[in-house]
Every structure is written in C-alpha cells, then in structure tokens.
Amino acid sequence: MRIPSITVAHRGFSITVPELILAPGEVLGIFGKSGSGKTSYLHKIRTLFPPTHVHYMSQFDGLFEEITIRQNIEIGLAAGGKTYAEFHDWEKQFAEILSAFEVDRHISKYPGAMSGGQRKRAEIVRSLIMNPNVLLLDEPFLGIGHLFETICTDEILKRRDGTGVTIVVSHDFDLLCSFSDRIILIDEKGVVGFMPTNDPNWKPQNVRTAWTLGIDNVIPSSALQQLTTANIANPPNGNFLAFWSSSASWEHGEQMSILVPKEKIQSIHTALRHGTLSTRVEIDVAETNEPLVLVGKGEIDPELKEQTLGIASTWTLTA
Template structure:
C-alpha cells in the first residue's frame, strides 16, 4: 500500500539512540530487546541469520526490507511463535529462549499479526476482555465462585470500553468481530494489545489491507503508543509511513541486518538501495515489490 496520508500529530524524533556509528548491529543507549546469533533455516533455505541487533527503548523502530527478507519469521522467533536453530535473545534483561508465546506476552511483549487474529464469533468487547492478563476467573476452581472475580471482571470491562472509545470502536462493542472491516480488525487487534499494559508492542504490517480512511487513524494510534511510554517495533513496506513516524530503521535482506539508522539516512544507504533494487536488475519492475521500489526512489529524490 502506498499513501500520501500523514499523521495529524507530529512525531517527536528521539535523538541519541545509538552508541558510535549507525551501522548494522550497533549498540543502543538503552536497548529493550537484544538478539545475538539468531538463525532459522527451512530445509536448505536460511530465512533468518541475525548476528546482532538491539531495539532502542521508548522509540518507534521500523523493520523494513523486500519481500522474503525474513522480517515476519524474525518476529515469530522473538515472540515465541517459532523456534530458532541457534541464538539467544532477551527482552528487558530477561532471556526469551525457549519461552512460549503466552509467557512472552505476560512479560510485556505483545505482537500483532499481518493477518488479524480476532476471534470472529465473539463480540468486539469479549475480544478485548480476553486480552487482559492475570484474570482470577481463569482458574477452574475460582471461576465457579463469582464473588472472587466479579469486581475484577467489571474493572476489565470498564478498561476495555475506555480503550475502545479511544479507537472509536465503542459503537461496535456488541458486534461480532467477524463483521468488522479489515481496517477495523487492525484497530481492534492494536486495542486488544493495550489490555495487557505492554512494554513493547510489535506490529506486523499494521497498514496492510487498510483503506486510506483508517490509515491516518492507525498512524496516530502508533504514535500514541510511544507517547504513553511504550516501545514500538513494526514491519512496514510503505516508505512514506516509515519516514513520517519511525525514529529508527532496521533493514533486513536475505535474513540479515544490512543497515540501521535514522529514516533519512537509511533511505540513502547503498545497502538499502541494493536490497530493494538489486534483485530487480534483470526482472520486470512490475512484479511484487514495484510499489516499495518506487516509494524508495521517491524518498531518495526527496532527501536529495
């Protein structure tokens, strides 16, 4: 998706995120997520081979790269939805190796998916309430004793309604999640992530399949996550969106980190240009990544 929509609120760029030169694997002043030697192969294909990467705390970091670069696979490894062949990684000083996805979420690292995971046959409000952690009523014994969990349940519902109002979904609270549009499901998934009070929110292509009418709303909500003290790591193909809201950009190609830095610098990095254009030298630019390539060209021209 390519769009000229810009967020209504202007992002405040974070400075001093890294130590030394902005290069692949550079150290961050205050990293919240660190990965070392993470590798994942499928047969003879190496999907992820990340030597070292750190995600800065309190910033919005974009993870970009051409199709097949390994971005979603890397997301899956970091969040416990897949297992690497090798490597170590930690979140907020705690190792995530061999930690299942549900425990990762309880630690404060929440992720969304490119294809939304809303439970279609539950209401929007029920989907939200499921996102809250530490619910007393989830215990089999306590669940049959309403006086043990009723107050907490009321508090969770109130919190869910407050967040739905912020995302302008309160009118849909009693509708089945399956009845929502693609963009509304993206909003619901992001809203549900906030029910667990996360420290780090990882968004896998939050703009994919979203119509322009909701794009600006999603952008503003991503910026709002940062203003509330959360760290954001997101995968995105729309270079215009990356430039407008990202404080830091990490570029993947063929499973490796090939560049890092502020958006305005990364867009002109020869390694990034090669990652997007190199694979197309002998192919028709009308293929899969044409929009991403053209957007990158436009941004390079703008910066020059």
C-alpha cells in the same frame, strides 16, 4: 531494553539480526522484500519475553470468531496480565481510541459480521489498549485505508511517552519513516543496515542498501583511471559528478557503483559481453545536466545481460 542477536531460519536460508538496544518508548521499523524473514524475526522476539509482557499482532486475522469484539478485547487485556479492577471499565477509559477507529459501533458484533478492514481495526485497538512492554505489529496498515493509517501512526507515536517499545514490520517505506526512530533494512542475506529516520542527509552507502530500498538504477563499475574528489567534482565541461562515499579517491580498477537518475538513463551506453566481467559503462557528463551519483563500493552482478541504454563517451568506467 536489550534484544539479543537472533538467527532466523527461513525458506532454505537464514538471517542473523545483531543485538539491539532499544530506548524506552522507541519505535523500530523493519523493512525488506517479501520472504526475507521479517515475520519470522518477530516470532523469535516474541519468545524472549513473558507472555504478559509482549503482544504480537499478526498480519493475518487473529480475532476469535465465536465471541464478540468486546470479549476479544477483554481476553487480550486478561492475557496481558491486567486484573479485573484495572479493566472492568475499559470502554470508558478508552472511549476515545474506540471512537477514532470506529470500533465502538461494532463492539457488540461477532467478527463474522464485520468487513476485513473493520476486523483489522478492532485488532489494532486491542493491541494498543493492551499497552504491552513489547508491542510487535506485523503489517498493521494493510486494508485499513489512508484515514486509519494516519490515526494508527498517531497512536503508535503516543507510545513514545511510555517505557514500552514498539516494533513494526511494513512494506510501506514512507509510512515507516513517518513514525519510526530507526529502520532495520533486511534482505534474504540478512541485515543490510540500519537507517536513522531523523537524518535528512542520510543516503545508502552501498549497492545492497540501495537495492533493498528499491533503487534499481545502480550500475556496478570500476575505475579505468584514478578518479579523485577534485576531478570528479570539476570535470572539464563544467558539469559534475556528485557522490556518496567517505573515500577520497578511487584507484585504477577499484570497484565503485554509479547511481544514475532514472530520467537521465538515456545518457548512458552500456555494452556487456556474455560470460565475462568486461562490462563497459560510458557516461557523458555533459548530456546529463544533473549530477550522477557515485555510491560507495559495489559488486559485479553476473545476471546483467547485454544492453544499450543510450550513447555517451565522456567518462569511461569499466568492470
């Protein structure tokens, strides 16, 4: 399935998501901070397909208050293009999923007589029973509890056996990784990158990706002296700096970024002058006892302020 490149205007900025080719049954996750345009992107996708081929489940309550849960589900089936012959006995066909989400015991109730979690589960069941070609789920796990999170992810994974695609927005990164085939990482500047969930060795290749994933202990830096793979891997004291980069070496003054284990942050001394880019980062490899991590090429953050995180002297990097 092809989803063309989409530009979304959102809260004074715009993001562009490149063209996507989704395989039959693929589950695509979307992750990013609040306000980065994820929901607006789902709205744009919804407009690309006939109404009978796509279903969008909002993160907000979408049940009709004046009719029962049974009728809400039946309206969804009709909106999805199902004929009476196809869904007249849907309660028997989908008894298992109704029971799993405990919606069967509320099937005759009106939404106003149900709790927020019960209403959310009824919406999830309606979305899954509709089984559209394109299923868009916006924060489906909010408020349903851990048990039903597991049931919901299992039901989403069952869609892999079909031809339809599923796109899920969630703030729960670990949960997204548990069922998505790949994840789009988005920030307020646009698409940061794509993360495959089937590669245990995948690591962020730049500062922006690390920050999007919540890795905030990244220090933008540049080399005072040429650093090669060899002398980074084997410093004189026997400790070592590991790194994530395809580059074999860094020239004098070339930008890089260092990812420091948070528990080792006291091994770093940082002195920053206000209004300048003369950031000085000194790393004592001998004090860490664990590898520090060099993360690709980074950018200087002008918002950094003067601070001291510790005392160190062995390796000296500056920006």
